[in-house]
Amino acid sequence: MTAPVPPLDSSGLESVQHLFTAIDHVGVAVPDLDEAMAFYRDVYGMEVLHEETNEEQGVREAMVGVGGTGSCIQLLAPLSAESTIAKFLDRSGPGLQQLAFRVVDVEQVSMILRERGLRLLYDEAKRGTSDSRVNFIHPKDTGGVLVELVQPAG
Template sequence: MSDASLQIPEHLFIAIDHVGVAVPDLDEAMAFYRDVYGMKVLHEETNEEQGVREAMVGVGDSGSCIQLLAPLDETSTIAKFLDRNGPGMQQLAYRVTDVEKVAAILNERGVRTLYDAPKRGTSDSRVNFLHPKDAGGVLVELVEPASDGGH
């Protein structure tokens, strides 16, 4: 498949969707972001498939979010991240209009994705991840929001 056949959009990424932060305890982290930073929790859920309990915390009125990610158990990718690195930035997420199309373009450009097909993300978004070794050492998430568009 060539670039021309993919109908490259003007922008692969349309916005920074969120920054993911690994935390050992979601309730403590939400309290910190609320009480110290004055941010508001916009959404909270458990994603069994990803092995996390998570919350989206709004940054002012910008539409940008911090995603707090706590492991459900010691087998979670986030638990392994915390064991290796401790709490902190785990991923950078870009919003896209078509996760499959963007992944295909990036695959053609030599960037591997972690999944063969998108998975369910926060608020029924569709997500895939770029391999950190192909993305400057950063775990990059591609996020196609659900059709209702919100966090």
């Protein structure tokens, strides 16, 4: 992985802004969401902040807060054997599945990253947790790490 030269933005000036504002969450693939939530709550003392089913992504998920920092662990369980998380679990077993960076504008960051030679999984951002907008950088372009870009709702 070589760091490409920063591209010119739409005004023709070199883009030097920080693309990411924070680590939003780390995604962990789990076979059983209820069991995983109980472990994080009972063993680590963490609070489940949000839980939902995302049919489009094929997952049941929960966001677990990490010490009031604003960062979370996202627990992801498959809804079906065809979901991406089910395939991940079959291939790799339970464990770290993704690293998610918070961004201000997911479409703008996606455009800049494409200009820098990275492949994104979606042409346009999709709905993520809590109505966020998300896209993913192909792990073959990031040293094997699936990187998610998250623009929080609102």
